[in-house]
Amino acid sequence: MSEYAIVAEGLTKTFGTFTATDHITFEVRKGEIFGFLGANGAGKTTAMRMLCGLSRPSEGRATVAGFDVEREAEQVKRNIGYMSQKFSLYDDLTVEENLRLFGGIYGMTSADIKHKANHLLSNLGLTDLRKAMVGRLPLGWKQKLAFSLSIFHNPKIVFLDEPTGGVDPVTRRQFWELIYEAADRGITVFVTTHYMDEAEYCDRVSIMVDGKIEALDTPSQLKKNFSVGTMYEVFYALARKAKRGAG
């Protein structure tokens, strides 16, 4: 087994004449929290879709949890968790029903689901709300529940697409504590965000500009390289050079 959870080599996706993701090469170590940053339209979503086995690369290759994203997409999906700000849970199902549904999707046994669900709910302080419709929960709780669900089946890697958008500052930090707990359990975390302070919480950060990865290092090294004090300044220095999208 390699020490990497994700390996991308020259990963490329073109739509007609437009190259959304342009030969990106990087590795994510096992158990790492990897920040995947970039301006809107830089190609992050396209890259993430390829890594999750949802979209076929036009060129290059990538392995996730040791499986090829193109040829072994099914195994890739079985070994990853996914959460996005837009879709995460079914609003018209109760907390418990959501848990049972996602556990069932990943082929967990009923006993296993029950045991883990109890643990998860008490951990989040949601035990009393197990019968509540998810749609009625405050956004912050919903996001925390959604994250817990995305790692419910113990995936090797979890992909988080802007998980904290619009969440209040306290909940945002609690959310990151959940991310740390998951990383401590050995789950590799691949996360996108527009909050630059969150970039500091990552072990390593990549910054995409116009489909290419322009920088990849630890936050402190990146700040040193750019001789600046914050990740915001690093991001700003790179992203303002973007030709695409800014229009």
Added chain:
Amino acid sequence: MKQFLTFVRKEFFHIFRDSRTMLILLVMPVVLTLLFGYAVTTEVKDSRVAVVDFSKDELTRRITDRLATHSYFTLCAAYENVSAAEKAFLRGEIDMVIVFPTGFAADFHHGGNTSVQLLIDGSEPNQASVRTGYTEKVMASFMQELHSGKPMSTSMQIIPEVRMLYNPQLKSEYNFVPGVIGLILMLICALMSSVSIVKEKETGTMEILLASPLPPIIIILAKLVPYFVIACTNIATILMLSYFLMGVPMAGSLFCFLGISLVYILACLSLGLLISTLVSTQLAAMLLSLLLIVPSLYFSGLAFPLESMPTALQNISSIVPARWYVSAARKLMIQGVEARHVIRELGVLTLMTFMLITISLSLFKKRLE
């Protein structure tokens, strides 16, 4: 006024730029017309025929043989009496029964004028009339042969007496034209227009429109105008297609026909508006419209003849606008009646339109909730 026209133009852009919408709005009416028109003129093959022969003479045998060998007919059975044949009918084993009365040949040779009775399933009027036509042709050619070489006496002929089961009046095979128009207008004016209004709610643009000085009534009118225009175009297209291509006559006054169509369009548009005030997603609008369109399909006579429906169902049908329109349109177009005979339909439709407009305008919100 300029605001209004820009808005209408925008609506046309939406329609012209969506190929699926275009397909439904402009191509489907043509396809439906051709489809039903084709169904009318098409050949009806393999009709299963049973014979009840009370005469059992040489002539009836020859006619029976002739029918049996004809490519469009299959001789299935012979029954001793008419009630046995009718039972076979009910069981769906046969499509048509030919009844030769007693002393058929004798009557023919002596009086020169005799008749056979045809029992036909009239619930499918188009097929029934085609079958009648075929039988008549077979009889006629048989007569020709019988008289070959000899001068034919005009008085000598076999007259088929047609008795329709289930649909005794056998409404004209052209019924489909009012039916198709009734259905298409419901589809375009109620479904498509409500979906287009609700789409603005769903995508959030309604929020900007409502926050603008445009009076809500202008927003609604501007959204409905294109569908009104398209509905009119469709009536013209369907009428022309059926008149020139399929020879469907316009027996009554075209003017009256267009008049009542106009009232029906308004009824459908106000239905669309009503739907759009009740729901907030395109899917819900579509489902609600379908709830209205399905009964319209039933009562338009496209699927089943209205006359063969139970009275209870006919009574329910009175709340469906399409039923009144189709009924009036049939009278005007096919039976060619005068305008005064559709006063009742016109009255009901006008009342419905008025009520629908009142209700939907009172429900339309000038705010978001």
Added chain:
Amino acid sequence: MSSIVVANSLSKQYGKVNALCSLSFEVNEGEIYGIIGPDGAGKTSLFRILTTLLLPDGGNATVDGLDVVRHYREIRRRIGYMPGRFSLYPDLSVEENLQFFASIFGTTIEANYHLVADIYRQIERFSTRKAGALSGGMKQKLALSCALIHAPRVLFLDEPTTGVDPVSRKEFWEMLQKLRTEHGITILVSTPYMDEAAWCDRIALIQNGRFMQEDTPAGIVKSYKPVLWSVKSRQMHELLHDLRRFNMVKTAFSFGETYHITLSDGLSIPQLKGHLETCGHEQVEITPIAPSIEDCFMELMNQTL
């Protein structure tokens, strides 16, 4: 300075949920007023009431001296509104969208071009492209142009920067500043990003339908009572746990590469440092730090709990 937007104990309920609880505030003419808080705090309800799209359940409000309930027609003439979601017609081109919005307000692009010129010029070369095919940043510029094209007195922007990257956000705020200084347009803007407070003249921090505080950004920072310290060590991960376990530490939140903490009275910094070092931390750095709006927001959340 006169108030152009005035709200008096505005309330709004959805069933049993109180979306807005008796909000009162005034926005001065020509200022950028930011309403800052997380999703679900009531920002959108407030904007919809002020733009006459919702009726308040209690209280009243005026925009440009007009009552939002009674004079809604006249208000709609004078305001520009950009709702949270992308709300343009994706099947119309850039120019067609702008033209459409100009004409429903009874004006033309030419008449008010000077207002949108700075913004629209950046997307003008795509004027024939369908709005649906624009990138996020360009859509945002088009939406702003459309909301401005009738020269509104007040601009209401509901979460214009949500989901937008930091660079585009900065550009967007620079556009707003220009609109205010060059054209004197009053701008009400809501955002979940606390760091955007710096661009506003005055801000309100909103949570659970209530304004927790309303002031200039500097005023809010000034009124932050506790002394705030920034802490870091070589073992950052364990540090947070150790800080939280120590009962003399009142609050500890991660803030980028450090933790921001407040302390109970009576604990000195050398004492804290000593404590952390006995926990095994190396290179402990504790420095006083000026609070950010986010620190203030969290402190206020803490108080209202």
